[in-house]
Amino acid sequence: MSTDATVTGMVEAALYVRDLDRSVAFYEDLFGFATEIRDEQICVLNVASQSALILLPVWVKDLPDRLGTDDVPFVGNIPSSGAEGRGHVALKIPKSELPKWEGRLAGKNIEIVGRTKWPRGGESIYFRDPDEHLVELLTPGLWSFY
Incomplete structure (x- = not known):
């Protein structure tokens, strides 16, 4: 296409x-x-x-469309997505900094709940934020574009 x-x-x-x-x-x-x-x-x-x-x-x-305010000015409306449940976000990190992030998470008593080594050479570590969303720290080598 x-x-x-x-x-x-x-x-x-x-x-x-x-x-x-x-x-x-x-x-x-x-x-x-x-x-x-x-x-x-x-x-x-x-x-x-x-x-x-x-x-x-x-x-x-559950609110109607968001309109601009004095604190957050914009013209128009933003419809609510209505999303529910736990989400996922992946953040890029350099491969050389993976051990630093493991140490930083340990120092803040944040449990690493998963690890993955990808066929293209990338590595991921996963942890949960306070709302149980899955946060992934990802080194290059997962996708053809990263």
Whole structure:
């Protein structure tokens, strides 16, 4: 199938969380992600100046479309995704830093719940965030593009 319209990458991923403050603190502390936007209904974290991790309290999934506010100004509306349950996010890391991340997780008493060695040479380690979302740290060598 050919098309003249292209996609150049992924910009953001969203996770619904039970306690927004707790989840923001977890991702800021563990990864050093900076906050781009924050109010009681959303927190957008800057991931390596390449993408965004959006954290939303679970109660917003039942709200009508989100409209801009003084704190988070935009024109238009954002429909709710209505997602439920545990999600998954994979974050890129250099292969040389895998042992550092294992040590960092151990130092914060975060259990590594899975490990994978991929046929192309990549490695993954998996752990859970405070809402039981599966977080993956992934070295190059999984996909043809990474």
